[in-house]
Amino acid sequence: MVKAEDIRPGAEIDGFHVLEKVHEGSMAVLYRVSRPDIAQPLLMKTPKLGFGAHPACYVGFEVEQMILEKLVGPHVAKFFAKGSVEDTPYLVMEYVEGQSLREAVGRAPLPAEEVARLGRALATALHALHRQDVVHLDVKPGNILLRPGGEAVLVDFGLARHGHLPDLVEEEFHAPVGTGAYISPEQVLGVRCDPRSDIYALGVILYELATGRLPFGSPTRLGGFRKRLYVEPQPPRALNPAVPEWLQEVILRCLEVRWQGRYATAAQVAHDLAHPEQVPVTERGRRLRRSGPAASAWRWLLALRHEPPPCPVPSAYLGSALHVLVALDPAHATEALGGAMRDAVRRVVTAEPHARVSCVSVLEPSILTEEEAGRELAHSLHTQRLMELRHWARPLALAQERLRFHVLESGNPAHALMEFADGHHVDLIVIGARGSSTLRRLLGSVSSRVAAEARCSVTVVRIDQ
Amino acid sequence: MKIALLADIHSNLEALRACLAHARGRGAEQFAFLGDLVGYGADPVACIELITGLAERGAIAILGNHDEAALGGLMENMDFQARDAIYWTRERLGDRERTFLGGLPRLVRDGELLFVHASADHPEAWTYVTGGRQALNAMRAGGVAYSFVGHVHQPTLYYEVGDEARAFHAVPGAPIPLSPRRRWLAIPGSVGQPRDGNNTAAYAIFDRTGRSLTFYRVPYDYLSAAGKIRAAGLPERLAKRLEEGW
Numbered sequence: 019m020v021k022a023e024d025i026r027p028g029a030e031i032d033g034f035h036v037l038e039k040v041h042e043g044s045m046a047v048l049y050r051v052s053r054p055d056i057a058q059p060l061l062m063k064t065p066k067l068g069f070g071a072h073p074a075c076y077v078g079f080e081v082e083q084m085i086l087e088k089l090v091g092p093h094v095a096k097f098f099a100k101g102s103v104e105d106t107p108y109l110v111m112e113y114v115e116g117q118s119l120r121e122a123v124g125r126a127p128l129p130a131e132e133v134a135r136l137g138r139a140l141a142t143a144l145h146a147l148h149r150q151d152v153v154h155l156d157v158k159p160g161n162i163l164l165r166p167g168g169e170a171v172l173v174d175f176g177l178a179r180h181g182h183l184p185d186l187v188e189e190e191f192h193a194p195v196g197t198g199a200y201i202s203p204e205q206v207l208g209v210r211c212d213p214r215s216d217i218y219a220l221g222v223i224l225y226e227l228a229t230g231r232l233p234f235g236s237p238t239r240l241g242g243f244r245k246r247l248y249v250e251p252q253p254p255r256a257l258n259p260a261v262p263e264w265l266q267e268v269i270l271r272c273l274e275v276r277w278q279g280r281y282a283t284a285a286q287v288a289h290d291l292a293h294p295e296q297v298p299v300t301e302r303g304r305r306l307r308r309s310g311p312a313a314s315a316w317r318w319l320l321a322l323r324h325e326p327p328p329c330p331v332p333s334a335y336l337g338s339a340l341h342v343l344v345a346l347d348p349a350h351a352t353e354a355l356g357g358a359m360r361d362a363v364r365r366v367v368t369a370e371p372h373a374r375v376s377c378v379s380v381l382e383p384s385i386l387t388e389e390e391a392g393r394e395l396a397h398s399l400h401t402q403r404l405m406e407l408r409h410w411a412r413p414l415a416l417a418q419e420r421l422r423f424h425v426l427e428s429g430n431p432a433h434a435l436m437e438f439a440d441g442h443h444v445d446l447i448v449i450g451a452r453g454s455s456t457l458r459r460l461l462g463s464v465s466s467r468v469a470a471e472a473r474c475s476v477t478v479v480r481i482d483q
Numbered sequence: 484m485k486i487a488l489l490a491d492i493h494s495n496l497e498a499l500r501a502c503l504a505h506a507r508g509r510g511a512e513q514f515a516f517l518g519d520l521v522g523y524g525a526d527p528v529a530c531i532e533l534i535t536g537l538a539e540r541g542a543i544a545i546l547g548n549h550d551e552a553a554l555g556g557l558m559e560n561m562d563f564q565a566r567d568a569i570y571w572t573r574e575r576l577g578d579r580e581r582t583f584l585g586g587l588p589r590l591v592r593d594g595e596l597l598f599v600h601a602s603a604d605h606p607e608a609w610t611y612v613t614g615g616r617q618a619l620n621a622m623r624a625g626g627v628a629y630s631f632v633g634h635v636h637q638p639t640l641y642y643e644v645g646d647e648a649r650a651f652h653a654v655p656g657a658p659i660p661l662s663p664r665r666r667w668l669a670i671p672g673s674v675g676q677p678r679d680g681n682n683t684a685a686y687a688i689f690d691r692t693g694r695s696l697t698f699y700r701v702p703y704d705y706l707s708a709a710g711k712i713r714a715a716g717l718p719e720r721l722a723k724r725l726e727e728g729w
Contacts, residue, residue, distance in 0.1 A: 076664070084660050183659055184642050184651035331654065 025049065025064050025108060032101065034062060034110060045078055045176065050113060059113035060098060067107070076107075078176030081186050083109055085175045089150055092169055093143035114171050119159040119223070126230040127258045130265050133227045134291040135168070137268075140220055141288035143170040145443055148213040148284060151181035151333045155210055157219035158200045159226075179210050181331040198243060199236040203275050203321075206243045211329035213336065214277040217284055221272025228265060229257040233273060247275060247321035250308040264294045267303030275317070282339035282372035285443035289341070289374070289422065292442070298418040339372035340445035345435050345468070346379045347450070348406040352481075355450045356410055359479045362448050364414060375414075376422045377407040378438055380431035400425050432467040439474055447476045484691045485510050488671040490517035490600075490633030492534075493549065494524030494572065495675025495725070498684040499533060501703035502674050509699075511688055515591075517633035518547025518600025520584070522565060523676055523721050525711035527553070527572045531580045538583075546587035547600040547633065548609045554584055560609070564718040571717055595663060596691075597625045601634040611635050612670065618648040622666040629661065629689070630668040638672030638685050638698050653698040660695045669696055675708075682728030 027049065029036045037050040040061065051062040065079035086097045086109060096112035122128065122136055140162060147154060154161075156177040163171040177196060179185055187210065196205050202218035209215075225233045233251030237243050254261045254269055268290050274280045281287050290297050297303075308314075344363055346356070367373050381396075381403060407423045414421075428434035439447055449465045469476045487506035492499050506514070514537050521527040538544045552558045552569045553576060561569070576584075589606040590599040597603060602610035602617055604624035612618050612632055618641035622630055640651045640659065643666040653659060661667045672685025679685075683700040690696075709722035 080662055080664070087660075182654045182657035184640060184649065186642070186644060186665075188645050 025062070025106070031062070031106060031108065032099070034060070034099070036062065051110060056098065059115070061095070061111050061113040063109045063111070065107055077186055077188060079107060079109075081178060082175040083107075084183055084186075085152060085178050085180050086111065088180065089147070089152065089175075091146050091150075092165075093146045093171055095171060095173060114163045114165065114173070116163045116165045116171065119162040119164060119170075122164075123159045123223075123226055126227050127260070128227050130228070130260070130262050130294075133224060133265060134294065136164075136170075136227060137220065137224045138288045138291040139164065139168055139170040140223065141284040141291065142443075143172050144213075144216050144220060144284035145288065147172060148216070148332050148336055151331060153179045153181075153211060153213050153332055154216050154219075155179055155205065156196055156200075157216050157223070158197045159223060162223075177210075181211070181333065185210060198238050199232045199234065201243060202277075203247045204277060206240075206247065209329065211332075212277055213284070213332050214280050214282075217272050217280050217287065218277075220284065220287060221269055221280075224265075224269045224272065225251065225254055228261050228269065229254045231257055244321070248314060248318035250314070250317070252308055253305050256306050262294070263299045263303040264290075264297040266305075267297055267299050270302045275321070282374070283336060283341075283443075285341055286339075286374055289376075289442050293422065293424070296422050337445075338370045339374075340366070340370060341443055342366055342373055342375045343435070343439050343442075343444040343447045344375060344377050345431075345447060345449040345464075346377055346407055346410055347431075347452070347464075348379065348403065348410065350452060351450055354481050355452075355479065358481045359448055359450050360410070360413060362477055362479050366446065366448075367414065367416060367420070374420050374422065375411070375416060376424060376438075376442065376444070377411055378424045378426060378435060379403050379407055380426045380428050380434045383427045383429060432464045432471070435464070435468055436472050439472060444474050446474060447472055449476065449478055451478050451480045484512060486513035486515055486596075486689050486691060487511040488515050488517060488631050488669070488687045488689060489674050490631075490671050490686070491519040491547070491636055491673035491675060492516065492521075492524075492530055493519055493673070493675035494521045494527040494530050495684075495708050496524070496526035496529045496533070497704045497708045498675045498701075499530055501701050502684050502686045502699075503533075505699060505701045506686065506688060509688060509697075514542040515598050515631060516542065516544040517598060517631060517671070518545040518587075519549045519633060520544070520547065521553050521572050521576075522547075522549030523568050523712075523717075524708065525715040525717060526708075527575055528577070528580055531576075531583055535579075535583050543591050543593070543598050544587055545591060545598050545600050545633075546584070546589050550584045550587065554581060564720055567718055568721060571715065592627065595628045596689075597627045597630045599625070599630065599632055601632065603630060603632075609634065612641070612668065615641065615648040615650065618650070618668050619643070622648065622668050625666075625668075628663045628666055630666070631689070632668055632670050633673075635670050636673035636676060636678040636685075637670065638679070638687070639670045640696070640698075641668040641670075642666070653696075655698050655700045658690070658695040658697045660693075663694060667696075671698065672700075676725065677728050678724070680728050682726060 027036055027038055034051040034053050039049050041048040046063050046065050049062045051060045065076055083100050095114050099110040101108040154172055161174045200219040200222045202215040205215055234246045254266045403425045404423055426434045449468055451465045465478050469478050516534055553572045558566050599606050602612050602621040604620045612621050612635055640653055641648045671687035674684050674686055677685050682705055683702045685700055687698045705725045709725045712722040
């Protein structure tokens with residue numbers, strides 16, 4: 019039986035060869051390790067136990083051990099092994115090559131494009147986590163690594179919550195757990211279960227990247243934490259005039275006090291950061307000062323009565339905030355098919371009030387685009403198609419916020435649609451079957467290829483000929 | 484080694500059979516019956532026969548308050564329908580069934596595991612574990628890492644966090660790792676008379692090797708079970724509640 023104290027460079031633990039110490043924090047120690055049968059670099063994490071150790075150390079470790087084992091995908095460090103809880107507590111995971119997001123925060127304020135790129139990577143990672151029923155609850159630059167390819171990896175699940183597992187995290191000293199600067203208002207009130215808490219932290223990080231400042235500083239006491247329940251943050255554009263309105267709109271929406279006011283999913287944040295021109299800018303995006311003392315007093319009063327709604331299981335909640343892609347082909351679809359597709363979409367958006375709809379159409383790339391006249395023609399075709407999409411969506415009478423339009427260019431429509439669906443976390447594709455058109459005989463059916471190959475659910479709409 | 488935890492069977496043969504088949508299909512090799520084998524339902528003899536057979540091959544079976552009442556114990560804490568069912572059950576039990584029920588222990592310990600019908604804090608008092616305070620008392624009185632308890636029909640997992648016990652309502656089918664470093668008290672829910680608005684039978688499986696617990700809900704032929712209750716002339720409410728799960 020090996021003891022926790024035996025883990026040190028040069029030691030051999032359950033087949034893992036312990037190499038150098040990488041980091042020693044207040045809660046845990048990290049070592050690089052290797053095992054002959056595993057080619058990639060590995061990291062061993064051990065909690066600090068024994069005399070003088072913080073009592074939360076072991077709980078955090080226990081939580082991380084429970085959760086990390088269940089997670090998959092490129093946005094977490096891959097799990098390899100764990101030690102038995104009785105004698106040697108350790109976790110072995112992938113050693114992620116890459117830089118901490120702290121480096122980018124150090125360079126802030128950053129240009130809007132870079133903020134959007136980093137924010138999109140982080141939002142994508144958070145959505146991948148939420149889909150696996152986990153809320154991180156300690157999202158901060160130090161817990162985010164960026165792989166050389168630009169993908170974000172979330173680390174340290176010591177405060178995380180898995181929707182299928184009991185919450186072991188203890189509230190210490192009657193203060194909420196989390197990091198003062200990034201903690202959401204509901205976490206301040208002790209609620210630890212909603213994916214939108216991570217979206218709030220994402221908003222704080224975007225704010226920090228765009229302005230170089232934190233919206234509420236770094237409080238350490240409960241009173242300081244509570245301030246975010248009623249004080250509005252200074253609008254980012256007031257601190258850095260280079261911040262575009264659309265970016266401020268996105269940031270302040272992530273930072274709404276009531277979670278119902280925030281983005282429904284991190285996927286929606288990623289979608290908006292990828293397509294700034296489609297973000298509907300409201301007063302929130304334009305304001306240059308925070309509201310006056312009367313509004314703050316009102317918000318303070320509301321904060322006293324603020325009672326967060328009951329906890330949903332993350333994946334069940336995400337299911338109600340699904341992203342629907344409607345693949346439209348106005349050039350070939352009949353009025354009847356367009357209407358039937360609208361009915362199919364209406365049934366989804368009526369049942370699920372958080373659902374977002376992207377109307378997508380694929381244009382054949384123009385052969386004339388090399389020349390000036392060709393580019394102009396392509397541009398006008400693009401605009402024309404956008405107008406057709408808007409026309410199709412009008413009878414749905416959806417709030418601007420729930421609707422997006424995209425015209426893609428590709429000679430392979432099925433492939434373009436599926437690529438868009440993958441890149442934008444689409445949960446459901448609604449597509450029309452074209453019946454027996456000449457085009458279908460020539461090209462094969464786009465809908466049948468999408469139905470067979472897409473990675474999400476597909477509804478194929480048919481009408482009687 | 485997987486052990487199936489089956490509580491509050493209440494003479495519901497259809498539910499018992501469905502849970503046993505479900506548990507075997509998931510690799511359960513051991514069975515623990517957490518009390519209240521009889522009462523309410525119309526198949527006391529068949530249920531006891533099935534459980535006796537398993538007990539002879541090593542299954543754990545615990546005495547519940549309805550079992551005690553069926554043997555002639557007090558019923559002062561029971562409502563009228565429960566009493567009616569007990570009087571009816573007493574007439575059906577033969578010597579074999581009485582001998583089996585009479586020989587059941589109130590509490591069984593097996594290493595770090597404890598099996599009991601109600602709170603391990605004075606099991607004979609039949610205290611319901613319905614909140615953190617009772618759960619904490621029960622866990623501490625038991626003194627082991629894992630307590631498996633019946634009596635309360637709502638599936639719940641209690642666990643010690645600091646100086647309190649918290650309740651967790653599990654998602655059926657999702658395994659929960661239970662660290663031996665803290666105390667846990669699991670109520671698998673009722674096999675034969677679910678009361679949480681879900682009319683499917685409830686039970687759980689504990690994996691002793693991997694130390695993980697999974698709650699399950701099993702659809703069963705509640706129409707037949709309810710039909711037998713009506714045919715036996717037992718109170719209509721006892722049939723109705725099986726159909727609706729209250």
